[in-house]
Amino acid sequence: MFVTEMMKTDLVAVNPETKLSEAKSLMEDGNFRHLPVVDAAGKLVGIVTDRDMRDAHPSSLLDEESYQKTLKMVMQHTIAEIMTKDPITIAPYYTLQDTLLIIGKKKVGALPVIDEDGQLKGIMSTRDLLRAFVNIMGIEEPGTLLCILVDERPGQLKKIVDIAAEENVSMGSVLVARDWDTEKRAIFPYLLTNNVISIKKKLLARGFELLDPMQWYLDQSPKKG
Amino acid sequence: MGTTGFVFDERYLQHQTFNGHPECAARLTAIMDGLAGEGLLDNLVQIAAEPANQRWIEAVHNIHYIMKFEEACMWGLPDFEHQDNSICRETYGTALLAVGGVLKAIDAVMSGEVKNAFCAVRPPGHHAETNQAMGFCYFNNVAIGARYLQQEYDIKKVCIIDFDVHHGNGTQHIFDTDNTVFYYSIHEHPSFAYPGTGREFETGFSTGEGFTKNSPILPGRGDEEYRDKLLNDLVPTFHEFAPDAVLLSAGFDAHVNDLMSGTNLSTEGYELVNDTIFELISSTTGGKVVSVLEGGYDLQILPVLVANHIRKMMTL
Numbered sequence: 001m002f003v004t005e006m007m008k009t010d011l012v013a014v015n016p017e018t019k020l021s022e023a024k025s026l027m028e029d030g031n032f033r034h035l036p037v038v039d040a041a042g043k044l045v046g047i048v049t050d051r052d053m054r055d056a057h058p059s060s061l062l063d064e065e066s067y068q069k070t071l072k073m074v075m076q077h078t079i080a081e082i083m084t085k086d087p088i089t090i091a092p093y094y095t096l097q098d099t100l101l102i103i104g105k106k107k108v109g110a111l112p113v114i115d116e117d118g119q120l121k122g123i124m125s126t127r128d129l130l131r132a133f134v135n136i137m138g139i140e141e142p143g144t145l146l147c148i149l150v151d152e153r154p155g156q157l158k159k160i161v162d163i164a165a166e167e168n169v170s171m172g173s174v175l176v177a178r179d180w181d182t183e184k185r186a187i188f189p190y191l192l193t194n195n196v197i198s199i200k201k202k203l204l205a206r207g208f209e210l211l212d213p214m215q216w217y218l219d220q221s222p223k224k225g
Numbered sequence: 226m227g228t229t230g231f232v233f234d235e236r237y238l239q240h241q242t243f244n245g246h247p248e249c250a251a252r253l254t255a256i257m258d259g260l261a262g263e264g265l266l267d268n269l270v271q272i273a274a275e276p277a278n279q280r281w282i283e284a285v286h287n288i289h290y291i292m293k294f295e296e297a298c299m300w301g302l303p304d305f306e307h308q309d310n311s312i313c314r315e316t317y318g319t320a321l322l323a324v325g326g327v328l329k330a331i332d333a334v335m336s337g338e339v340k341n342a343f344c345a346v347r348p349p350g351h352h353a354e355t356n357q358a359m360g361f362c363y364f365n366n367v368a369i370g371a372r373y374l375q376q377e378y379d380i381k382k383v384c385i386i387d388f389d390v391h392h393g394n395g396t397q398h399i400f401d402t403d404n405t406v407f408y409y410s411i412h413e414h415p416s417f418a419y420p421g422t423g424r425e426f427e428t429g430f431s432t433g434e435g436f437t438k439n440s441p442i443l444p445g446r447g448d449e450e451y452r453d454k455l456l457n458d459l460v461p462t463f464h465e466f467a468p469d470a471v472l473l474s475a476g477f478d479a480h481v482n483d484l485m486s487g488t489n490l491s492t493e494g495y496e497l498v499n500d501t502i503f504e505l506i507s508s509t510t511g512g513k514v515v516s517v518l519e520g521g522y523d524l525q526i527l528p529v530l531v532a533n534h535i536r537k538m539m540t541l
Contacts, residue, residue: 139416139421140421141421142352142359142360142394142419142420142421142422143419143420143421144417144418144419145416145417145418147417168308169308193307193308193309193419194309194352194359194360194361194391194419194420194485195246195247195309195361196419196484196485197247197484197485197522198245198247200484201484212444212445212487
């Protein structure tokens with residue numbers, strides 16, 4: 001899945017000369033945490049975050065009068081003065097996996113998506129990324145999660161999928177924990193059904209072990225060796 | 226000690242699901258055999274069911290949905306909206322009769338003919354949304370019952386307690402913004418169990434904020450967790466709401482023997498659920514309650530649990 005499918009495209013952008021007062025109300029009204037900054041030609045030149053805005057604000061410890069006076073002055077400054085120039089960007093052909101890794105590595109909250117000409121195409125935020133993974137896991141659709149312990153050898157997943165197919169049940173997603181235990185894997189199919197009795201019976205009859213999900217739920221880390 | 230009413234109708238067996246489907250007519254046959262075997266049936270006041278008037282279905286469900294459902298049955302389609310929802314030509318009529326049975330039970334309790342009543346009806350209802358069938362449910366029997374109590378009997382505040390192992394998404398969503406109906410559900414954690422809703426942070430919206438309470442139970446857990454959750458989550462919120470009437474979504478699929486779920490509630494654990502809930506009901510409505518069958522798929526344990534549940538109702 002590419003970022004173009006999940007990124008936000010109805011963007012509100014500002015230019016370097018925009019006053020802080022205007023940017024502040026844009027962010028508050030739209031509930032944005034990131035505001036891209038573009039030049040007259042639509043090229044991305046920077047980004048402003050809600051953190052940048054907060055840093056520009058006078059201290060909340062000032063008395064009311066000094067606070068308002070300073071705030072008034074601050075708000076007349078331009079975006080160019082507080083924006084992060086040349087922010088980290090990604091291209092439309094970036095995948096969700098790319099984005100997941102780069103957001104973790106660079107510790108940013110959002111990534112502008114720009115094309116080869118530097119034109120701003122969208123913004124991919126951690127919120128968009130989370131939404132994408134909710135979608136990938138299929139957990140907004142009604143279903144049941146099974147936790148199955150299998151031997152580490154090829155063809156095991158096929159047997160599970162075959163049983164689901166025999167029972168005419170669709171899968172929302174399948175997670176595989178590869179390092180579950182020595183020579184074992186744990187497979188977590190999310191089945192889009194309430195009707196899991198016959199599937200469970202068939203799995204047991206064909207030699208699979210149904211895990212107590214609590215083992216997985218509480219010690220997330222696989223117990224190797 | 227008052228009398229306990231009982232709703233059952235042979236026609237509830239006419240809703241036939243595909244071979245091997247857990248929500249099958251044999252569930253009710255097993256319950257009837259179990260109750261007869263325990264000699265309980267003779268001590269219950271039989272309440273005759275009749276199909277609900279469509280206007281009561283419309284009190285909860287969208288008319289287009291109702292028509293679509295009727296049409297699917299008339300066409301003889303194998304299922305409705307999802308393969309879980311297995312149907313036959315008689316399903317629509319049976320679903321109307323299930324709602325009707327609940328309404329008759331409410332009439333019997335409200336008129337004082339009986340103290341309380343258990344409805345051995347199917348198809349079940351708590352997954353049914355305003356405009357969507359889900360998880361073997363077509364019409365939301367209990368939600369319609371709540372509206373009936375309010376509109377026909379001028380009852381202000383209704384509490385629905387749902388102890389089916391699955392979260393009653395339909396019931397919760399129907400009353401999401403409603404501060405006159407308090408919905409409490411205890412069920413297997415939604416990360417593992419159908420339908421994937423019923424998390425602790427789902428508490429209702431806008432005017433209904435705070436009028437929904439969910440107690441998810443992690444798989445593998447049983448009696449102890451149920452006791453803790455009921456005492457800490459249900460008891461105080463129930464008293465705070467102080468309902469004028471109580472309906473139960475009674476599901477018996479949280480039992481350790483029931484393969485449908487991963488929770489390990491024991492037969493004694495179910496007694497604890499009964500005790501806690503019925504004590505609350507005794508203290509507020511003097512034992513008046515209508516309990517409506519939802520799930521419960523192990524044909525050996527289901528009749529035992531239903532018999533225990535009813536036996537407790539008879540002592541109220």
